[in-house]
Every structure is written in C-alpha cells, then in structure tokens.
Amino acid sequence: xxxxxxxxxxxxxxxxxxxxxxxxxxxxxxxxxxxxxxxxxxxxxxxxxxxxxxxxxxxxxxxxxxxxxxxxxxxxxxxxxxxxxxxxxxxxxxxxxxxxxxxxxxxxxxxxxxxxxxxxxxxxxxxxxxxxxxxxxxxxxxxxxxxxxxxxxxx
Numbered sequence: 001x002x003x004x005x006x007x008x009x010x011x012x013x014x015x016x017x018x019x020x021x022x023x024x025x026x027x028x029x030x031x032x033x034x035x036x037x038x039x040x041x042x043x044x045x046x047x048x049x050x051x052x053x054x055x056x057x058x059x060x061x062x063x064x065x066x067x068x069x070x071x072x073x074x075x076x077x078x079x080x081x082x083x084x085x086x087x088x089x090x091x092x093x094x095x096x097x098x099x100x101x102x103x104x105x106x107x108x109x110x111x112x113x114x115x116x117x118x119x120x121x122x123x124x125x126x127x128x129x130x131x132x133x134x135x136x137x138x139x140x141x142x143x144x145x146x147x148x149x150x151x152x153x154x155x
Contacts, residue, residue, distance in 0.1 A: 013037070026124050079155035080130045084145040088119030092141045100141075106134045108154060115152075117145065130154045 020028050020041035029038040084090070092100035092115060102114045108128045115126045132154040139151055 027122055079135050079153045081150045082152040084117060084147060084149045084151050086117055086119045087147050088117040090139050090143050090145045091116040102134045104134050104137060
C-alpha cells in the first residue's frame with residue numbers, strides 16, 4: 001500500500017517530480033481542496049536575455065542617461081553588487097507574514113538565500129554569490145526588477 005500525503009499519493013508525487021526535472025522547473029505547487037504540496041527542483045539557470053538591435057533612429061537619449069547613472073552609481077557604491085538574474089518581482093521575504101531573508105547590516109555567506117524573484121508565477125530563491133555584510137538594498141519589496149538590475153550591495 002502506498003503512503004498518502006494529504007490527498008496526494010506517492011505515484012502522483014513522483015510524476016510531479018519527473019515533470020519538474022524534465023521541464024527544469026525550480027518549484028511546482030499543486031492544491032487539491034485544503035491540501036497543498038510544493039515540490040522544489042534544482043535551481044534553474046536564468047535564460048539568456050534576447051536582445052534585438054534597435055534601429056539608429058529609434059534610440060532615445062534616456063539610454064545614455066541610464067548608462068551614465070549606472071556608471072556613477074558604480075563609482076559611488078563600494079562593495080559587490082548583487083544583480084537580478086531574471087526579470088520579475090522582488091520579494092525580501094518568503095511570505096508577507098515572515099521576516100525578510102536579509103536586512104541592511106546582516107552578515108551573509110555565499111549560498112545563503114537573500115531574496116525571491118517571482119517570474120511567470122514561479123518563486124525563484126536567489127542565493128548570495130558573495131560573503132559579507134549587506135550594505136544597501138536598492139529596491140523595495142514588491143518592486144518589478146529587470147534582468148541584470150542592481151538589487152543589493154554586499155561589502
């Protein structure tokens with residue numbers, strides 16, 4: 001007799017795990033009635049961004065201003081900049097009623113979960129690439145973030 005987890009039998013859970021592996025998903029949540037199950041897969045590598053070359057006449061001066069402001073920010077900020085690996089929504093905590101993963105002044109180690117970026121209804125846990133102290137958090141909770149956008153500074 002197979003063990004039953006809520007309303008989910010072992011065979012169903014194994015099939016869902018196979019789907020996660022085949023589709024290279026980071027997380028899958030299924031609900032049935034009052035029961036919910038969340039399966040986590042391997043951390044997905046973010047897809048490479050698709051960049052289309054814009055015609056010369058369509059370029060806006062805002063792009064050069066943005067590049068200049070990023071360059072000046074890099075000069076002002078001392079430390080390692082954590083950038084968003086994907087496009088999505090930044091969340092500082094695992095849920096609204098939980099404390100944030102990190103706050104300014106917290107010590108982090110390489111591999112610690114420091115934020116969640118929701119993308120296409122998937123919650124992607126983002127791990128620190130650096131050891132150090134969180135110097136600054138550059139975005140607010142629930143804010144939309146772009147690929148490669150600076151999110152945090154770690155010293």
